[in-house]
Amino acid sequence: MARRAAGLAALLLVLAAPARAGTLGLAEVRGTDGSLIGEAAGGAYAYPADGSVLRIGWSRATAARVELRDVSMFNGRVTVKRLVVPARGLKGARVDGLVVDGTGYVVGPNALISLGGGSYVVALQEAVSPGRTGSGLVALRAYVSDPSLGLAPGTQLLVGMARAAHPATVGSDAAVVLGLPQLPAAQASLAGVPTFLPRLSSQPLPDVPTNTLGGQAVALAYTFLGVPYVWGGSTPEGFDCSGLTMYVYGQLGIKLGHYTGFQYYEGRRVPRDQLEPGDLIFFHANSIGVPQHEGMYIGNGSFIHAPHTGDVVKISSLFETRYAMAYVGAVRPYAAGAASSPVPASWTSASG
Numbered sequence: 224m225a226r227r228a229a230g231l232a233a234l235l236l237v238l239a240a241p242a243r244a245g246t247l248g249l250a251e252v253r254g255t256d257g258s259l260i261g262e263a264a265g266g267a268y269a270y271p272a273d274g275s276v277l278r279i280g281w282s283r284a285t286a287a288r289v290e291l292r293d294v295s296m297f298n299g300r301v302t303v304k305r306l307v308v309p310a311r312g313l314k315g316a317r318v319d320g321l322v323v324d325g326t327g328y329v330v331g332p333n334a335l336i337s338l339g340g341g342s343y344v345v346a347l348q349e350a351v352s353p354g355r356t357g358s359g360l361v362a363l364r365a366y367v368s369d370p371s372l373g374l375a376p377g378t379q380l381l382v383g384m385a386r387a388a389h390p391a392t393v394g395s396d397a398a399v400v401l402g403l404p405q406l407p408a409a410q411a412s413l414a415g416v417p418t419f420l421p422r423l424s425s426q427p428l429p430d431v432p433t434n435t436l437g438g439q440a441v442a443l444a445y446t447f448l449g450v451p452y453v454w455g456g457s458t459p460e461g462f463d464c465s466g467l468t469m470y471v472y473g474q475l476g477i478k479l480g481h482y483t484g485f486q487y488y489e490g491r492r493v494p495r496d497q498l499e500p501g502d503l504i505f506f507h508a509n510s511i512g513v514p515q516h517e518g519m520y521i522g523n524g525s526f527i528h529a530p531h532t533g534d535v536v537k538i539s540s541l542f543e544t545r546y547a548m549a550y551v552g553a554v555r556p557y558a559a560g561a562a563s564s565p566v567p568a569s570w571t572s573a574s575g
Contacts, residue, residue, distance in 0.1 A: 247308070265283060297373065323336050332348070337475060341369060342366060361381050436477070440500075441527070443474055465480075465517060469486070475557075493555050504550070504552075
């Protein structure tokens with residue numbers, strides 16, 4: 224039974240070779256520095272020779288679209304029956320028969336599926352690449368963090384590509400970019416780009432361990448920098464503070480309630496001097512001690528959060544007076560042993 228994956232990823236796609244506006248591509252394997260180490264032509268393709276990393280049964284590129292069939296990645300952990308990528312925009316783009324680790328997915332734009340160990344697959348991702356002209360669409364992009372997948376950490380597979388013939392604007396600090404680490408890049412044309420695609424900051428991803436759930440949560444949360452605050456929001460179209468943490472941990476298999484007060488009791492309490500990346504930290508207790516705001520700890524005194532109406536998902540410091548003076552406590556949502564205090568029965572589900 225297919226499960227809808229509705230994640231959003233906006234991570235660095237450093238493509239070294241120049242591209243002409245409007246060109247199409249079948250598949251590429253890019254090294255950690257963005258260098259091209261494998262490229263599909265037409266028909267069948269395998270990388271390496273045994274196809275253990277990437278195998279394409281059939282492929283074709285025309286002036287109008289790219290189509291690939293019977294795609295397999297990472298010794299069959301990811302399989303797709305058919306991919307279609309139009310030359311321009313998202314209309315008509317398809318990923319049919321996607322199965323990841325035995326689970327079928329029906330995906331829309333920017334759907335993110337974890338492969339564990341910090342690795343993931345993103346479907347139908349549109350954004351601009353540094354040094355490129357215009358925006359581009361990638362049907363499936365796999366980012367490797369776990370070397371057990373057969374590639375060096377940082378390697379990417381780009382399967383089914385189209386690059387739109389739209390001019391880009393250089394020098395904008397609100398560029399729609401693919402960035403991990405997030406780097407300044409030309410701004411993509413917004414024609415055909417989903418309105419919820421985040422506008423990312425230039426702050427680099429911190430050095431967090433991706434072999435822990437907390438580290439993976441931080442890496443995922445970073446992909447939503449710039450997403451607008453929406454009261455009650457719990458999707459990449461807009462988040463409130465608890466909606467952001469609920470969504471991120473939900474992608475990693477950890478179910479949290481959509482309310483700051485509930486999440487304060489959904490995990491093991493962590494002393495402030497023992498905080499680790501991914502821990503949830505809480506602020507602004509009300510008259511009965513229930514926190515009204517939260518964020519996700521990154522490390523070195525920083526945290527990521529969705530602050531309030533009119534703001535966006537961003538990074539703040541625990542040392543800022545408004546947070547240092549309002550700090551309530553922290554929990555590790557994936558650790559055994561929930562917080563000891565019971566959730567008051569009178570609470571109603573609310574966002575915050």
